[in-house]
Amino acid sequence: MKTKAEPRDKCEGSDMDEARVRGAQERLIDGLTATRLAQTFKALSDPTRVRIISALSHDELCVHELAACLGMSQSAISHQLRTLREMRLVRFRKEGRHVYYALDDEHIHDLFNQGLEHVEHD
Amino acid sequence: MKTKAEPRDKCEGSDMDEARVRGAQERLIDGLTATRLAQTFKALSDPTRVRIISALSHDELCVHELAACLGMSQSAISHQLRTLREMRLVRFRKEGRHVYYALDDEHIHDLFNQGLEHVEHD
DNA sequence: GTAATATATGAATAACTGTTCATACAATCA
DNA sequence: TGATTGTATGAACAGTTATTCATATATTAC
Structure with missing residues (x-):
């Protein structure tokens, strides 16, 4: 043609x-x-959110633990978790006063690692 | 412990x-x-850039072709290509007056598809 | 040389983003 | 009940972003 x-x-x-x-x-x-x-x-385009994903890559954590882990305020973490929640990158379960966050599925883990490979492989 | x-x-x-x-x-x-x-x-966090990656997923294209393909101005495309270039997601080669852009490597293709799977799989 | 074509880029602007601060909501405990 | 703890959220602010417009650079044709 x-x-x-x-x-x-x-x-x-x-x-x-x-x-x-x-x-x-x-x-x-x-x-x-x-x-x-x-x-x-x-x-996944923000350093804080990437670090949250990284922190959750092995086990679930509650908001306060995430804040301590990243050395940031509870409010900042909570705002970012909202974004991650809305994009379905994390899921959460409530246990008493706590809310435990985890990666939504293995897919997220794969996506994260794929990006990491690209960065580390230059 | x-x-x-x-x-x-x-x-x-x-x-x-x-x-x-x-x-x-x-x-x-x-x-x-x-x-x-x-x-x-x-x-990869902008619809225009994602569409550019998509358009380049099979073959290289020059700036004007990309603009026509996406129905956007040459300037807008050029600005976005700069971002993609700086992040090493695309590479380019010059041929006469034209500049042909292509995905930097298979890694980018993988990253794109991984994200696409997540979106399509809900 | 001039004209035309392909691309890049600086400035301007409107829209968006991430953090802090204050505060509200929710659950537990005394 | 009231106090405490864990989390969520609205407002405000500074910083960033994507597009448009005008213009600059570069290559080719005449």
């Missing part, structure tokens, strides 16, 4: 490689998926 | 489960790693 023999020389108007653009467009994720995906990554 | 028989009842001061907190603290990634990791995820 390509009308030009020359593979790629012009981007302007109808002279750009339309086949390649159409191919990319067909694979392109839709706007809603892009937004959801971006939100998931956004939940 | 645990001094309390009761597993978890108090979070206040020295009465919280210190063993669990220490354990979490030992596993906790350091501040620099947390910042770098957060930056990597942040590069």
